[in-house]
Every structure is written in structure tokens, then in C-alpha cells.
Amino acid sequence: MQTTNLHTVVIVAVFACWYLYFTARETSRQRLDIYDLTMLSTVAIVPLVFVLFPGIALRVAELAGVAFPFVVMFGVLFGILFIFIHRLTVKIHRLENDNRLLIQEVSILKTNNRSISDSSQKNPSQGVSVEG
Amino acid sequence: MRQPHVLVIIPCLNEQAAIGALLKEIASCGECYATIVVDDGSSDATYDTAVQLSPVIRLLRNLGIGGAVQTGIKYAAANDFDFCVQIDGDGQHPPSEIAKLLNAYQQSPCSIIVGSRYLCNDSFRSSFARRFGGQAIAWSLNTLFRRCNISDPTSGMRLMDRHAIKFFSHSYPHDFPEPISLAWALRQELSVGECAVKMRSRAHGQSSIAGWKRLAYMFRVLGYVALTRLIGIRS
Numbered sequence: 001m002q003t004t005n006l007h008t009v010v011i012v013a014v015f016a017c018w019y020l021y022f023t024a025r026e027t028s029r030q031r032l033d034i035y036d037l038t039m040l041s042t043v044a045i046v047p048l049v050f051v052l053f054p055g056i057a058l059r060v061a062e063l064a065g066v067a068f069p070f071v072v073m074f075g076v077l078f079g080i081l082f083i084f085i086h087r088l089t090v091k092i093h094r095l096e097n098d099n100r101l102l103i104q105e106v107s108i109l110k111t112n113n114r115s116i117s118d119s120s121q122k123n124p125s126q127g128v129s130v131e132g
Numbered sequence: 133m134r135q136p137h138v139l140v141i142i143p144c145l146n147e148q149a150a151i152g153a154l155l156k157e158i159a160s161c162g163e164c165y166a167t168i169v170v171d172d173g174s175s176d177a178t179y180d181t182a183v184q185l186s187p188v189i190r191l192l193r194n195l196g197i198g199g200a201v202q203t204g205i206k207y208a209a210a211n212d213f214d215f216c217v218q219i220d221g222d223g224q225h226p227p228s229e230i231a232k233l234l235n236a237y238q239q240s241p242c243s244i245i246v247g248s249r250y251l252c253n254d255s256f257r258s259s260f261a262r263r264f265g266g267q268a269i270a271w272s273l274n275t276l277f278r279r280c281n282i283s284d285p286t287s288g289m290r291l292m293d294r295h296a297i298k299f300f301s302h303s304y305p306h307d308f309p310e311p312i313s314l315a316w317a318l319r320q321e322l323s324v325g326e327c328a329v330k331m332r333s334r335a336h337g338q339s340s341i342a343g344w345k346r347l348a349y350m351f352r353v354l355g356y357v358a359l360t361r362l363i364g365i366r367s
Contacts, residue, residue, distance in 0.1 A: 103193050104191070
């Protein structure tokens with residue numbers, strides 16, 4: 001039966017509690033969304049599970065065919081963070097495209113407004129027609 | 133038959149020294165071209181100079197050449213132009229050559245007519261490195277797209293008809309737009325043609341693609357072209 005040193009359990013548990021509290025607080029303030037909370041909280045939960053239940057770590061390492069359980073832990077964390085970063089990259093590019101579209105539309109609208117106000121100043125008796 | 137409405141799109145960034153002369157040259161070439169200057173966030177007097185001679189779209193932030201050109205294309209789409217012609221704001225593309233693009237369209241209608249500096253012997257020639265990069269990109273386009281036979285894919289002087297205006301107003305590459313837009317258009321079954329035009333050397337300012345950037349430019353464009361051929365684009 002594998003056991004873990006109490007100091008290790010306390011350190012990992014304190015980190016996990018603090019980090020979970022921090023991410024939950026940020027989520028409640030809507031600085032993160034629930035999906036981010038779920039993904040980021042694995043950074044706290046996975047090490048905690050491995051520390052509290054070292055037998056699971058050994059069993060998973062055996063199933064995965066790796067010699068050391070910590071390789072499995074880092075592999076899982078890396079995979080989760082990779083998914084998270086991939087999602088962030090896609091999101092940033094989508095926002096960049098939205099931003100570009102908005103800048104273009106607002107700039108064209110401002111030009112149209114300027115030409116409308118110019119033409120209405122030249123011909124104040126005529127109505128204003130909007131194109132585009 | 134009515135005269136086609138032609139819009140000349142002039143994207144520019146910090147071209148205060150060249151833009152005024154270019155707009156006067158367009159006005160004096162005797163054709164009824166409408167112009168739109170797209171000021172891509174210039175920090176000099178480009179806007180103040182241009183606005184006295186032409187309508188100007190002043191972008192709120194610098195979007196790069198692709199974003200600026202697409203803004204002009206959107207303006208053309210919104211105002212129902214038959215053709216739009218893109219020329220550079222640095223004066224490298226003589227406005228008198230626009231008629232050649234329109235004539236080429238009338239002789240052999242293609243959605244995009246690219247003005248090629250390499251089909252004309254007495255035109256300004258760029259450096260060896262640029263020509264090599266341009267030829268590598270042209271070779272990749274001509275090889276990967278069977279209906280394509282162009283010599284100057286990086287030329288910023290080109291004519292677009294209504295089909296191209298409609299397509300590019302929705303989808304236009306923001307990185308390396310000249311060659312990649314051709315790949316996108318070909319992937320969308322738009323036709324691309326070419327005609328010889330004369331170009332001038334740059335009188336003011338300097339190109340943003342210099343030194344090692346040229347090599348990076350070539351490889352990135354080749355990557356994008358290959359991906360466009362293999363996967364296609366979001367329409």
C-alpha cells in the first residue's frame with residue numbers, strides 16, 4: 001500500500017484550496033467563465049488526487065505503460081492545458097476578426113456621415129439619402 | 133451601354149509626400165474614376181492632404197494592408213460599383229495604366245485582372261530577391277491551381293469585378309493579401325487574368341518587407357497557398 005507524506009498532502013491541499021478559491025472568485029465576478037474554471041481547476045485537482053490516492057497514480061502509470069506516476073500526472077495536466085490554450089488561441093483570432101470588422105464598419109459609417117453632412121451643408125433645402 | 137462605374141481604391145499609410153500628387157494624377161488622366169483613399173491609421177498629414185482631393189476612409193486603428201484594402205472593397209460593394217481597381221498610395225502604379233486593366237477585362241473578362249510588371253520589358257524591375265520570391269509564389273499558384281497562369285502574384289495593382297467585390301467584401305486575407313487573395317479567389321472558382329502594366333520605382337518611403345522578412349514572407353505565403361489548395365477557406 002502506497003502512502004504519501006503528510007507534509008506533501010498539506011502543501012498540495014493548501015495550494016489546491018487557495019487556487020480553487022481564487023478561480024471560483026474570479027468566475028463569480030465573471031472575469032472567467034465556467035468552462036475556464038473547469039479547465040483551470042484541474043491544475044489543482046489532479047495533483048490533489050494523485051497525492052491523496054497514490055494507488056490510483058500507480059495503477060494509471062501501469063496502464064499507461066510509464067515507469068513513474070508523476071509522468072502521468074504531468075501528461076494529464078499538459079493535455080488539459082493544451083486544450084485550454086488551443087481554445088484561447090481560436091478565441092483570440094475570432095475576437096481579432098470581430099475587432100477588424102467593427103473598425104471597418106465604423107470607419108465607413110463615419111465617412112458616409114461626413115459626406116452626408118457635407119452635402120447637406122451645400123444643399124440645405126434637399127433631404128438626405130443614405131447609401132450603403 | 134452605360135459607362136461602368138470604376139472605383140480606385142488607394143490604401144495608404146504615412147504617404148503624405150506621394151498621395152496628393154497621385155490623386156491629382158488620377159484626376160488629370162481624363163477618365164471618370166471615383167476614388168477612395170483608405171488611410172490605415174497614418175501618423176503624418178496623409179489624411180489632411182488626401183481629404184482635400186478625394187473621399188477618405190480613416191481607419192480608427194491600423195489594420196494592415198489587407199484590412200485597408202478590404203475596407204475599400206466593402207465601400208465599393210455598398211456603393212454598387214461595377215469595378216474596383218486597387219493601386220498603391222506610394223505612386224508606384226501610374227493611374228494611366230488603369231485603362232489597360234479595363235481593356236484587358238473587356239477583351240477577356242476575368243473576375244480579377246492583375247497588373248503584371250514582368251510582362252512588360254520597359255517597366256520598373258524590383259530587386260532579385262523580390263523577383264525570386266514572386267516567381268516562387270507564382271510557380272506554386274500556377275502548379276496548385278490549374279486555371280491559373282500568372283507571373284506577378286504580389287502585384288498590388290489589380291482590377292476586381294462585381295463577383296470578386298462580393299466575395300472579397302466578405303472574405304479577404306489580412307496577412308500577405310495580394311498572393312493569398314488570388315489563391316482564395318481561385319479556390320472559389322473565380323477567374324484570374326493578367327495584363328502587362330508599367331510600374332515606377334518608389335519615390336518616397338520604403339517597403340515594410342525588407343531583409344530577412346522577404347524570406348519569411350515567401351515561406352509563409354507558400355504555406356498559406358498550399359493550405360488554401362488542400363483545405364479551402366471559410367466562405
